[in-house]
Amino acid sequence: MKPNNTKFSFTPHGGGIRGADSPRSSSTFEGRFGRIFRELPAAKHSKDDLLKLALLMTAPPEMDDKGKPAAALETADHIQDDEENAGIPAGYTYFGQFIDHDITFDPMSSLMQQNDPEGLVDFRTPRLDLDNMYGRGPADQPYMYIDNKFRLGKALFANSKPTPSRDLPRYRDPENTGTSARALIGDKRNDENVIVSQLHSAFLQLHNRLVDEDAFKDATFEEIQRQVRWHYQYVVLNDFLPHICGKELIDEIMPFRLKHGSAADKKPKLQFFHYRNDPYIPLEFSVAAYRFGHSMVRPIYRLNTELKGGDNPDEATTEEKARGLEGRFFIFAGVNKRALNGFGEFPDQWAIDWSLFFDINGSGKKGGKERAQPAYKIDTSLVNPLGFLPEFSVVKDLVPPLTVAQMQPAPVNAMADPANLAARNLLRGLSMGMPSGQDIARAMGLSVIPDNELRVGKAIVDELEKAPTLVSISPAFADNAPLWYYVLAEAQHSWLKKAKHGGKGDEEPLALGPMGGRIVAETLIGLIAGDPQSFLHQDPNWLPFVGGRDSTVGKLVNYALTGQK
Template identity: 45%
Template sequence: MAVAPLPRPHGGVRGADLSRSSVLFGGPFGRIFRALPPADYGADEAANLAALKKLAAAMLAAPDPIRNGPDAEESGIPAAFTYFGQFVDHDLTFDPASSLQKQNDPDALVDYRTPRFDLDNVYGRGPDDQPYLYSDGLHFNLGRALTGAAHNPHAHDLPRSSPAPTAAGAHPARRAIIGDPRNDENVIVSQLQGLFLRFHNHLADKHGDFAAAQRAVRWHYQWVVLNDFLPTIVADTVLQEVLPHVAAGSDLVTDPPKLRFYKPRNEAFMPLEFSAAAYRFGHSMVRPEYQLNPTLKHPHVIFAGDSTHPNLKGFRQLPADWAIDWRFFIDLEQLDWGTEDPEVHDPRNNNRVQLAYKIDTSLVNPLGHLPSTIGADPDALALRNLERGWRMRLPSGQAVARAMGEVPLLDLAINIGKFTGSDPLTPITEIDPVFADNCPLWTYVLAEAVKKPVPIMTSQGTKTCEARLLGPVGGRIVAETMVGLMLADSSSYVAQHPRWTPDAELMENGRFGLRELIKAALAT
């Protein structure tokens, strides 16, 4: 019996079938810098793509050799933030529209996306319209129990469909029954989705009412975005200009946000400068492999793998012993640094928080050949990003910097490679002269990342990692877009109750962030 293939959530490059002469970007998408000319890198499509292919190839990098302790590529930012960023992206770009609606409205003039921090990637259309997501109209269904992490004793896979018929020897498809199927595209974001289901169930027990629990989950999530995620990824000087209350330790009423560039005229929109360039910074933070828990003695690689080093591809039922020990992904508690396990074969991951890679102009080489279930045509992530930006008619990074009143980076300062201090870097104009004062916006955002020393704990004691955070162009686009979307959302805590603070029982030392949200979910 023939079996339908698993959906490819990203497919080809968005915008590949659009005419680059079109100026129609209405509906949910828009531009912050509408008048800036698009960047081109050749006289015709073939020349443009040839230049972008050279740049994409130069941005692919092999990871450093394994060593005991933090390696030079690590940033000091816990790896959980990489996948929280992916989770946020899926929330902002959730698409519940029917295929018929899309056919009738190919230019997306009707806003069938919801550019809001409302967790519709978790809640779907709610218990009335999608009752199969819920056990009793109040709590989410969870999948089968997972083991392997003693510090995550209530771990569950996502609820999944019954296995479809397969050819002899084939692995049955067990598709996740969740609000947004993209949150099952890798093992880490899949289990992060599961944590949000559990966090909702935790607050549902407290409130006893679906609407009240949903609002509480959304507001705690929005708080994490503004008060933890943005301060973790955006340079301090940039964030202080947009969210002065974070540095002042005050609130949104005493020190309200200040937006200079993201100013929707009628309704909130998703800026192409954000979605097709600046927010793709997280691709450079991906590690080539991750240790899931102490029971599994080998790290898991992102995509390609073998029987010894399995991969983290999603869209499948998880093996029973693949529960994530979230202590390996964020600083939930101090691990026992003095008792390293010799059976764990990657010292970088041995009894310490795994750190995201630096925000720089390199991507780890597993992202150079995405599996067909994730994306194709092309399958290199860097080329997909560069081609998307070109087809979406994005301006150059230097043009955006000038429009912001910033002094653009010199061509010699736009270096391609790993920002480790020892690896060789290549000025972008040596890759192709067409990039002189004409850097693709996504690459520019990565190149302008700002240094910040971050202390981390290791088995040898406290050490300092050099993090790189989003700078004046990328940080401003990301921060203003996220803050602007919350200000425009009449149901957000920013709009309804700007003095609101998280539940006191969920805070630790007066703080609530991603760490505390995960701890609350783990208790359920």
């Protein structure tokens, strides 16, 4: 494939990765980006066909049906909507985003980018080492640190109730009072929404909490940093990936992951992701498979149980009560302070109760407002707010009380507007010459999903088989599905069989399918296994100080804020 010489900067959603436009052709090279299936041809699609698919993949706005709640009412017995995934709490969506920002971290200045236009030769290799958090360290970025600890921002509250949560440290230019207060962190993308912003802050507090532990009282900054990195790597391998890819697949790749064993025992069994010395980021992963998380985004989230309304945190409006929006917020919206848009200060009352995002102290089994909110299912439908990404949309300042229609802009026309995330993903795959999903499935020795079973819609048992087929959009999609779409379609196709025949119906947990799951799992496992500083290399039988063998993301966050191990 002829390289595309267009230069891209890092963008939060669906954008390019500098240097990825000129990937190496070998699957065993040393470098930053490459291809696993380099022999496969690029799938050919027209831009119009992809935009039609994107429009169909974007759910309609909730405001169309005035009689329907924008979100299910949070009664005490309410645990799951049909669109929700019983197997994955919502926090994993944003932990996945946090991982993405770590492995695509770019420390180069604009001057370096000018001197290194392709961004390939002089880049460090990608690792799960929290460079998005640590930046270049206290010696080079002292404004992020106080001695061995991270600098933290203002205290946050659950409405008026004090919490241990803190905002990110921020700087406001005193000579430009109208500008946003920018976060002083290692990667600005970790402030792109309120949830990933507070998750980043929790990891800053994890570092600071370990500094204060008696067990590490004599530890250097570098030793604490290693502990935090190893905890992070451990939960990626043993918590995040089993949720996303399925425990069975992770056990197949790492049969000794939770057992004591030799270094040889602990070595992952990678079938397709191979590298010579240092691992790289496969384009099949970054451009397609790892974008599964976009389908997990919920339209609406509850941050804590103390918030009662949006316009007024102490009282919900009549419409908020009727539409299920009491104390809950759209992930993105067209009105400031009524959505979880980022890159600036948010209200002090918006402290996140992480038991609403991870299963902490049994919250995964609770109902109503105290439940751990599930992520949405991994399927071929994206919620409507992802049709108008805030960085490409106009955000208004309106005086409350506000209606739902005012908060949620009219749906973006994906045929003409680059703000639609599905369109950006599909066009990105086209520009990068991604093979079809069917070709990669065959290359992996997997059965190809028949065209008449590739659907576009929500993974709901009673609806999916009635949804339009991919080939109904265009016959050009016959045996030629875009890779990102196929990863999502494979997940819902595998799930539907289990849901119909396993007795759980829509409560059947949904993970990635065999192709998408293996690309994601082998890439992340390979990045850790190929890092000479990772715990798999240094001490493969190491167990976390926080949570031990059963450590999870939720346990790390809970410990960071409360000290509870």
